[in-house]
Amino acid sequence: MAEGKEIKLNEQIFDNAISKLTNYKSNLVATNNNFNKTNANLKGKWLGDGGTAFILSANVLKANFLKMTQELQEEINDLTSAKISMFGLDSSLAHSITEAILGPAVGGIEVAASMAAKQTK
Numbered sequence: 001m002a003e004g005k006e007i008k009l010n011e012q013i014f015d016n017a018i019s020k021l022t023n024y025k026s027n028l029v030a031t032n033n034n035f036n037k038t039n040a041n042l043k044g045k046w047l048g049d050g051g052t053a054f055i056l057s058a059n060v061l062k063a064n065f066l067k068m069t070q071e072l073q074e075e076i077n078d079l080t081s082a083k084i085s086m087f088g089l090d091s092s093l094a095h096s097i098t099e100a101i102l103g104p105a106v107g108g109i110e111v112a113a114s115m116a117a118k119q120t121k
Contacts, residue, residue, distance in 0.1 A: 014079055018079050032069070
């Protein structure tokens with residue numbers, strides 16, 4: 001990464017990436033289901049060496065679909081974990097700073113209410 005360059009992340013970027021990967025996975029699963037339905041019909045009707053070769057090729061493709069689907073799910077899980085880790089940490093840090101400045105609060109509502117009360121006095 002070039003010096004002086006700053007990367008700004010927000011939850012929307014993560015949400016967009018997760019949404020796109022989820023859509024890709026859904027499309028891949030739908031394509032795989034259609035592929036399997038077509039293959040099931042052909043496997044029973046195609047006899048001989050050509051049929052055997054077709055079944056072997058179909059099994060390889062089925063394994064590839066499964067692998068790609070699993071890899072997409074891993075990416076989705078990794079992005080979701082990173083999002084929770086990054087923005088959960090930011091939220092926790094902000095809450096800790098607020099408590100350090102304003103004192104401990106049972107929840108964010110009490111902190112906001114006490115700030116509003118102080119400002120109206």
